[in-house]
Amino acid sequence: MNSTPENVKRSAALTDAERDVYTWQMWVPDFGEKGQQALKNASVLISRCGGIGGAAAYALAAAGVGRLVLAHGGNVRPNDLNRQLLMTHDGIGTPRVESAARRLRELNPRLLIETASENISEENARRLVEKVDVVVDCAPLFRERYLLNREAVRRKIPLIECAMYEMDAQVTSILPGKTPCLSCLYPADPPLWKREFPVFGAVAAMIGSLGATEAIKIIAGFGEPLYSRLLLCNTREMTFKTVQIKRNPDCAVCGNLE
Numbered sequence: 001m002n003s004t005p006e007n008v009k010r011s012a013a014l015t016d017a018e019r020d021v022y023t024w025q026m027w028v029p030d031f032g033e034k035g036q037q038a039l040k041n042a043s044v045l046i047s048r049c050g051g052i053g054g055a056a057a058y059a060l061a062a063a064g065v066g067r068l069v070l071a072h073g074g075n076v077r078p079n080d081l082n083r084q085l086l087m088t089h090d091g092i093g094t095p096r097v098e099s100a101a102r103r104l105r106e107l108n109p110r111l112l113i114e115t116a117s118e119n120i121s122e123e124n125a126r127r128l129v130e131k132v133d134v135v136v137d138c139a140p141l142f143r144e145r146y147l148l149n150r151e152a153v154r155r156k157i158p159l160i161e162c163a164m165y166e167m168d169a170q171v172t173s174i175l176p177g178k179t180p181c182l183s184c185l186y187p188a189d190p191p192l193w194k195r196e197f198p199v200f201g202a203v204a205a206m207i208g209s210l211g212a213t214e215a216i217k218i219i220a221g222f223g224e225p226l227y228s229r230l231l232l233c234n235t236r237e238m239t240f241k242t243v244q245i246k247r248n249p250d251c252a253v254c255g256n257l258e
C-alpha cells in the first residue's frame with residue numbers, strides 16, 4: 001500500500017483547484033482549510049457500497065477524502081437499482097465495485113480509489129482494515145460487521161456502524177478503548193438479521209449520509225461524533241433519538257483494551 005506515488009499524493013498540500021472545489025464546505029466553522037487537508041490525507045474503507053455504503057462513498061468522495069477503499073462482492077442486478085445509487089442500468093451483470101468506482105471518479109477524478117470485488121471475510125478483513133484510518137461499516141450481515149469490529153479494535157481506529165431495516169435505522173461511532181464496540185452492543189449475532197430486507201433507497205442514502213458526516217467529523221476533529229451514543233431513526237414516524245450506550249467490561253473483543 002505504501003507505494004511512492006500514493007505517499008506523495010497523501011502528503012501534498014491542497015492545490016488552488018482543490019480549494020476551488022471545496023470552498024463551500026471550508027466555510028464550515030471549526031473545519032476550514034485544516035479540515036480539508038485532513039480529509040485529503042485520509043483513507044477510508046467502506047464495507048459494501050450498496051444502498052447505505054454507496055451514499056456514504058459518494059458523500060466522502062464529494063467531500064474530498066483522499067483515498068477510498070471499497071469492498072463489495074458480486075455483480076449489479078436489476079433489483080439493486082432501487083437503492084444502490086452508484087450502480088447504473090448499463091452496469092447490470094458487471095462487478096458492483098467497478099460501477100461504484102466509475103461513478104466516484106466521474107464525481108471526483110482526484111481521488112485514489114481501491115476496489116475489492118469481495119465482501120468482508122476472515123481472509124481479507126485484516127488486510128483491508130490495515131490500509132485505512134477510518135472504517136464505515138455498511139454491511140447487512142453481522143458476520144462481516146464482527147470481523148471489521150475485531151480488526152478496528154485491534155488497530156484502535158474509528159469504526160462507524162450504519163444499519164437499517166425497513167423504515168428504521170441505527171448509527172453509532174466506535175472509538176476502540178473509549179466507547180462501546182459492536183460486540184459490547186450486540187454480544188451475539190441477532191437471529192432475525194438477514195441480508196435481504198425491505199428498503200427504500202431514500203432511507204438507505206440518509207443513513208449513508210449520516211455515516212459519512214460522522215467520518216468527516218472524526219477525520220477533521222470537530223463536532224461531537226456519536227461516540228457512546230446510538231442514533232435511532234424511525235422514518236415511518238420521522239422521529240430521531242439518541243440513547244447512551246455503555247462498554248461491556250467483559251466484552252470478548254474490547255474488554256481488555258485501554
Ligand SMILES: [Zn+2]
Pocket residue numbers: 180181182183184185248251252253254255
Ligand atoms: Zn466491546
